[in-house]
Amino acid sequence: SQTIHQWPATLVQPVGSPLSLECTVEGTSNPNLYWYRQAAGRGLQLLFYSVGIGQISSEVPQNLSASRPQDRQFILSSKKLLLSDSGFYLCAWNPDRGGYEQYFGPGTRLTVT
Amino acid sequence: AQSVAQPEDQVNVAEGNPLTVKCTYSVSGNPYLFWYVQYPNRGLQFLLKYITGDNLVKGSYGFEAEFNKSQTSFHLKKPSALVSDSALYFCAVRDIEGGATNKLIFGTGTLLAVQP
Numbered sequence: 001s002q003t004i005h006q007w008p009a010t011l012v013q014p015v016g017s018p019l020s021l022e023c024t025v026e027g028t029s030n031p032n033l034y035w036y037r038q039a040a041g042r043g044l045q046l047l048f049y050s051v052g053i054g055q056i057s058s059e060v061p062q063n064l065s066a067s068r069p070q071d072r073q074f075i076l077s078s079k080k081l082l083l084s085d086s087g088f089y090l091c092a093w094n095p096d097r098g099g100y101e102q103y104f105g106p107g108t109r110l111t112v113t
Numbered sequence: 114a115q116s117v118a119q120p121e122d123q124v125n126v127a128e129g130n131p132l133t134v135k136c137t138y139s140v141s142g143n144p145y146l147f148w149y150v151q152y153p154n155r156g157l158q159f160l161l162k163y164i165t166g167d168n169l170v171k172g173s174y175g176f177e178a179e180f181n182k183s184q185t186s187f188h189l190k191k192p193s194a195l196v197s198d199s200a201l202y203f204c205a206v207r208d209i210e211g212g213a214t215n216k217l218i219f220g221t222g223t224l225l226a227v228q229p
Contacts, residue, residue: 006156032213032214032215034216042201042221042222043219043221043222044157044203044219046216049214049216051213051214057214088154090156090157092156092157094215096213100145100147100162100164100207100215101147101159101162102159102215102217103159104149104156104157104158104159105156106155106156107154107155107156109154
């Protein structure tokens with residue numbers, strides 16, 4: 001069966017510090033991968049998606065970047081965090097063939113102080 | 114433009130009563146529709162989907178949803194609510210214009226509160 005992992009679960013970082021959040025998927029190959037941010041416990045904002053290694057699409061201009069160095073690994077990064085980067089970050093995957101639903105990881109709670 | 118609307122920020126229901134969480138959509142072409150549930154500080158869990166076929170779709174935890182093409186709705190239902198159903202519910206539609214990216218367009222979420 002497929003499993004998605006995210007770490008860390010929680011993170012408190014000062015303004016101006018770098019960020020690296022990691023997401024990995026097990027039990028599938030060539031998944032579509034997605035990074036979302038959820039602010040104030042409600043709406044989801046799609047940040048990045050990837051349909052293959054090294055292929056990253058950004059949905060909104062921002063202080064963040066994403067990379068996919070391996071087939072089942074998706075990394076969200078920032079060189080200098082802003083207060084507005086605080087939120088709940090969710091990674092999701094979707095099979096590249098059929099099964100249009102996405103499956104979400106447990107999330108990372110980021111607080112920028 | 115494609116969109117999903119969840120007109121209620123919160124739905125309150127007594128335990129044992131039926132519940133409905135509303136969702137309407139706007140897409141070009143045939144919609145692929147989804148419901149997710151989110152418990153506090155957790156990721157979203159997939160509940161059910163409508164792709165084609167029977168308009169009444171059954172999913173996890175006793176939930177079901179009814180696809181209504183004429184009303185462009187996909188309301189989530191459960192015959193008898195449990196306190197443990199209290200959570201945030203999201204409706205989503207596949208972004209048809211996104212092609213093989215299988216991006217989803219999410220509604221703003223509805224908080225379901227089930228009172229004992």
